[in-house]
Amino acid sequence: xxxxxxxxxxxxxxxxxxxxxxxxxxxxxxxxxxxxxxxxxxxxxxxxxxxxxxxxxxxxxxxxxxxxxxxxxxxxxxxxxxxxxxxxxxxxxxxxxxxxxxxxxxxxxxxxxxxxxxxxxxxxxxxxxxxxxxxxxxxxxxxxxxxxxxxxxxxxxxxxxxxxxxxxxxxxxxxxxxxxxxxxxxxxxxxxxxxxxxxxxxxxxxxxxxxxxxx
Numbered sequence: 001x002x003x004x005x006x007x008x009x010x011x012x013x014x015x016x017x018x019x020x021x022x023x024x025x026x027x028x029x030x031x032x033x034x035x036x037x038x039x040x041x042x043x044x045x046x047x048x049x050x051x052x053x054x055x056x057x058x059x060x061x062x063x064x065x066x067x068x069x070x071x072x073x074x075x076x077x078x079x080x081x082x083x084x085x086x087x088x089x090x091x092x093x094x095x096x097x098x099x100x101x102x103x104x105x106x107x108x109x110x111x112x113x114x115x116x117x118x119x120x121x122x123x124x125x126x127x128x129x130x131x132x133x134x135x136x137x138x139x140x141x142x143x144x145x146x147x148x149x150x151x152x153x154x155x156x157x158x159x160x161x162x163x164x165x166x167x168x169x170x171x172x173x174x175x176x177x178x179x180x181x182x183x184x185x186x187x188x189x190x191x192x193x194x195x196x197x198x199x200x201x202x203x204x205x206x207x208x209x210x211x212x213x214x215x
Contacts, residue, residue: 016067016094018060019053019086023074029110029137029154030169031079034071038095041087043114047145049156053086064094068101080108080136089113089120092127099134108168110137112154117163136168 019039022028028035040056041048048054071081081102088095088111099109111131113120117140120128132138139155139162147157155162164173 014064014094014097015061016064016091016098017058018062018067019050021067021070023070024077027154028082028084029080030108030172032077033110034074034078034081035084036067036081036098037084038086038088038091040090041085041114042090043087043142045114045143045145047148048143050084050086056090064098064101067098068105071102071107072105075105075107078107080110082110082112084112087114089115089128089131092125092131096127096130096134099131103134103136108136109134110139111135112139114140114142116140117161132165136164136166138163138165 016036017039019037021037022035024032025035026032037050037053039053039059041054042056044054071078081099083095083099095111099111102109117132117138120132120140139160141157141160144157144159147159149155149158152158162173164170
């Protein structure tokens with residue numbers, strides 16, 4: 001079963017407790033995407049590149065309607081939305097509602113989860129099921145530092161698997177080469193005097209951004 005804390009504090013399905021978001025990135029899945037990081041994760045994987053997003057605390061509460069409006073503004077620049085964290089299934093109800101709206105716009109939905117697809121499907125939880133129904137591409141499994149890889153563009157450790165849950169990206173699975181082959185992708189942005197990093201960066205890059213939680 002999935003950790004019961006995944007449903008502890010997020011009963012209001014119209015609100016997402018967000019940690020960060022980027023309106024257009026090429027470092028978080030196929031094509032250009034709107035990336036949304038949620039706050040809170042019970043897994044606490046050692047070596048997580050977003051340790052500041054693990055604590056289940058109030059960050060920025062944003063309504064699903066407001067997020068859909070932000071995503072709609074980027075519709076001509078992106079092909080989909082990616083949910084990361086934190087742990088997206090910590091807020092499955094809200095994100096299922098958001099994912100449904102995203103797909104209604106004709107955009108795709110990609111989710112990174114520390115839980116395996118088998119555990120999520122076996123949890124007997126309607127919110128998890130709803131989010132999976134509206135997910136086109138799922139990367140599952142915990143980040144395992146001992147299995148770290150640097151040659152799978154959006155994936156951090158070799159145990160993590162990609163699941164094509166709809167036909168949207170089936171052509172990638174059936175292509176002649178692996179869809180995620182290539183060096184880990186990293187993007188750096190200077191916004192208002194603050195350097196931000198997304199993708200799967202080396203610790204040295206994170207220290208450059210001023211993160212204090214990097215050893």
